[in-house]
Amino acid sequence: MKLKDKYRFIRQNIKKNKARTFMTILATAMGCAFLIVLASIGYGLQQSVVKETLEDQVVTEIQVHGKEVENGFEAMTVADIEKLEKVDHVKAVTRKIQLGQLPTYTIDGYKAETMAVSTHFPSEIASGLKLAEGRLPENPNEVVVGYHFSNTLYMETDEDIYDAETGEVKEEFQFKGEVKDQTITMTVQQDEEGKVTKEIPLKIVGVLEEPGREWMLNQDVYISQEVFHQIEAFTGTAGGEIVVDPENKVTGHLETFDQVNVYAESLESVQGIVDTLDEENYATYSIVSEMKQINTLFTIAKAGLILVGTIALIIASIGIYNTMTMAVTERAPDIGIMKAIGANPKTIKQIFLLESSYIGVIGAIIGTIVAYATSVVVNIGLPLILETAFDEEMPEGLQFSAIPWSLVLIAVTICLVITILSGMRPAKRATQIDVLKAMRREI
Amino acid sequence: MIQIRELSHHFKLGKKDQKVILPVLKDITMEVGKGEIVSVVGKSGSGKSTLLNLISGFIRPTEGDIWIDGVQVSELSEAKFADFRLKHIGFIFQSFQLIPSMTAYQNIELPLILKGEDEKKRQEKVIRLMEKVGLGDFKDHYPSELSGGQQQRVSIARALVLEPTLILADEPTGSLDSETEAEILEIIQKLNRELGITFLIITHDEEVAQTGHRTISIKDGRVMKGGAAI
Numbered sequence: 001m002k003l004k005d006k007y008r009f010i011r012q013n014i015k016k017n018k019a020r021t022f023m024t025i026l027a028t029a030m031g032c033a034f035l036i037v038l039a040s041i042g043y044g045l046q047q048s049v050v051k052e053t054l055e056d057q058v059v060t061e062i063q064v065h066g067k068e069v070e071n072g073f074e075a076m077t078v079a080d081i082e083k084l085e086k087v088d089h090v091k092a093v094t095r096k097i098q099l100g101q102l103p104t105y106t107i108d109g110y111k112a113e114t115m116a117v118s119t120h121f122p123s124e125i126a127s128g129l130k131l132a133e134g135r136l137p138e139n140p141n142e143v144v145v146g147y148h149f150s151n152t153l154y155m156e157t158d159e160d161i162y163d164a165e166t167g168e169v170k171e172e173f174q175f176k177g178e179v180k181d182q183t184i185t186m187t188v189q190q191d192e193e194g195k196v197t198k199e200i201p202l203k204i205v206g207v208l209e210e211p212g213r214e215w216m217l218n219q220d221v222y223i224s225q226e227v228f229h230q231i232e233a234f235t236g237t238a239g240g241e242i243v244v245d246p247e248n249k250v251t252g253h254l255e256t257f258d259q260v261n262v263y264a265e266s267l268e269s270v271q272g273i274v275d276t277l278d279e280e281n282y283a284t285y286s287i288v289s290e291m292k293q294i295n296t297l298f299t300i301a302k303a304g305l306i307l308v309g310t311i312a313l314i315i316a317s318i319g320i321y322n323t324m325t326m327a328v329t330e331r332a333p334d335i336g337i338m339k340a341i342g343a344n345p346k347t348i349k350q351i352f353l354l355e356s357s358y359i360g361v362i363g364a365i366i367g368t369i370v371a372y373a374t375s376v377v378v379n380i381g382l383p384l385i386l387e388t389a390f391d392e393e394m395p396e397g398l399q400f401s402a403i404p405w406s407l408v409l410i411a412v413t414i415c416l417v418i419t420i421l422s423g424m425r426p427a428k429r430a431t432q433i434d435v436l437k438a439m440r441r442e443i
Numbered sequence: 444m445i446q447i448r449e450l451s452h453h454f455k456l457g458k459k460d461q462k463v464i465l466p467v468l469k470d471i472t473m474e475v476g477k478g479e480i481v482s483v484v485g486k487s488g489s490g491k492s493t494l495l496n497l498i499s500g501f502i503r504p505t506e507g508d509i510w511i512d513g514v515q516v517s518e519l520s521e522a523k524f525a526d527f528r529l530k531h532i533g534f535i536f537q538s539f540q541l542i543p544s545m546t547a548y549q550n551i552e553l554p555l556i557l558k559g560e561d562e563k564k565r566q567e568k569v570i571r572l573m574e575k576v577g578l579g580d581f582k583d584h585y586p587s588e589l590s591g592g593q594q595q596r597v598s599i600a601r602a603l604v605l606e607p608t609l610i611l612a613d614e615p616t617g618s619l620d621s622e623t624e625a626e627i628l629e630i631i632q633k634l635n636r637e638l639g640i641t642f643l644i645i646t647h648d649e650e651v652a653q654t655g656h657r658t659i660s661i662k663d664g665r666v667m668k669g670g671a672a673i
């Protein structure tokens with residue numbers, strides 16, 4: 001029997017019982033749509049989280065927190081840096097040391113108190129450090145400052161500079177000028193009491209680019225190694241530390257780094273470098289490794305959601321089973337006649353399997369369309385609802401529901417497998433119909 | 444055409460623990476030659492239909508063998524028997540056995556569809572056959588819109604459409620009045636004469652039996668006379 005004729009057959013059969021078939025298709029479509037929409041939340045949130053995390057982040061950055069030793073961590077040393085620089089596909093290794101005290105800075109009547117950091121500019125440049133304005137330091141007394149440095153400057157006055165309501169510095173006391181090309185005076189203390197201080201004049205030659213994320217602040221002042229050493233010499237302590245236990249006082253230069261970042265040549269080489277560093281017992285953190293974890297987590301979540309959705313389809317399959325069983329029973333006399341004149345049991349089975357697959361295919365198509373529509377509504381509607389309910393703005397571009405082709409493929413496959421499986425038994429029953437009983441109308 | 448050797452059949456009745464065995468056919472040996480019209484006669488309940496159902500493969504014999512056209516059909520699997528039926532045997536039933544939701548045309552077309560013929564060929568054959576059995580004007584009529592005689596003609600056309608060498612007919616005129624009966628019997632004789640189709644006709648009516656070349660009579664499940672081919 002030709003496929004075309006089988007198809008014509010089932011079309012005729014379906015026509016005879018439009019309402020019942022329609023309801024079954026509806027149930028299947030709902031199950032399929034439920035599965036897709038449910039899983040699409042997993043896909044959508046994953047996409048949003050991944051996008052959010054990757055956006056404006058240096059994806060080739062690997063932070064190295066230290067070296068794992070038998071009982072604890074060791075800070076990164078010059079030797080470590082040299083070793084890291086030799087690893088394949090490493091573009092640059094940046095290293096920063098924080099000054100052991102919080103200096104104050106003054107620019108004509110304005111004052112700031114913020115971290116001073118000694119950094120190795122050649123490697124920073126190699127890593128792709130960018131300035132918002134100005135240039136990089138060329139001699140020891142030149143500095144660059146973080147993008148938010150100017151926000152920390154406020155007027156030196158006896159008045160209360162803080163706004164009682166917001167807790168922020170009042171408008172009129174904030175620094176409004178340009179910090180670039182300004183000369184600032186950095187004041188450091190020799191000890192905790194602060195009776196002896198040293199003033200170092202510095203020239204701001206550049207301002208760093210704004211950090212990638214809104215909530216990140218960069219207010220640091222990047223000083224040269226020479227200035228850092230001057231301060232160490234002045235305090236007589238490593239790192240310019242002033243709050244030290246006299247017994248454990250370390251003198252000389254600080255030989256370890258607070259913040260070491262390795263930059264890979266490309267995104268693809270990140271994981272290889274991380275693996276190499278892990279082997280060498282360095283404690284690392286990279287966005288790529290984190291993505292791997294996030295993705296694993298989401299894969300589990302998506303699998304769970306698909307499973308729940310599949311249950312809905314299984315419930316719908318009970319409807320298909322019922323419909324097909326009724327169809328077989330109703331058509332038993334016809335099936336008997338067909339078998340009598342020589343219809344192969346396989347042909348009869350195929351006709352009924354085709355009919356249940358037909359329900360599955362139409363259900364899956366309708367379900368997919370409904371799911372896409374629902375997904376659009378959810379993406380538009382849910383943020384609005386959440387915004388009104390919690391009175392909080394949702395992040396821009398947040399996507400709750402996403403339906404990639406793979407999800408459609410998974411859902412349609414599950415839908416078809418379930419419908420075919422549920423049509424199996426009724427189809428088998430059809431082949432087992434007794435010719436004589438059917439012809440005597442005894443079924 | 445048909446050879447039957449030592450065929451016996453019994454039905455099992457009742458529930459599992461108290462089965463009753465009902466012997467229906469006992470040690471039947473008979474033959475039907477190519478081109479013959481053979482009538483099987485016997486009282487109601489003598490086992491005629493059971494014999495035909497065994498030959499058709501609707502039920503399987505308890506014992507004995509059946510050959511049709513040199514094929515030992517009693518050994519065929521259900522699926523193989525179905526294919527064999529489709530290709531080699533035409534059926535005419537007392538109650539016509541037409542599919543009520545299909546038109547006369549579609550009922551006759553059904554075996555061609557099952558065989559996988561393409562639509563153009565089907566149309567030619569069906570139209571030609573409908574003309575031949577005098578149903579040219581009833582193409583789109585449903586069985587319920589046709590008289591008994593017309594329905595039986597549809598069923599004859601359906602039996603003929605795949606050009607079988609053998610037609611099995613169980614009481615083909617049992618539901619028809621005597622005038623229509625004569626018409627149907629005439630068609631059967633004509634088909635035998637013109638196309639050489641072998642007929643095995645079951646009847647309890649002596650008059651119908653007279654149409655055949657030969658009569659096999661069955662009583663209480665045994666062949667009383669006429670088992671051998673001429």
Ligand SMILES: Nc1ncnc2c1ncn2[C@@H]1O[C@H](COP(=O)(O)OP(=O)(O)O)[C@@H](O)[C@H]1O
Binds near residue numbers: 454455485492493494
């Ligand atoms: N499926 C069946 N199950 C049990 N007994 C049956 C069955 N079919 C026929 N019989 C019995 O077999 C005997 C012969 O029946 P049948 O072959 O129909 O006779 P006939 O066609 O000659 O009237 C009857 O006694 C009938 O009751």
Ligand SMILES: [Mg+2]
Binds near residue numbers: 491492493
């Ligand atoms: Mg009978």
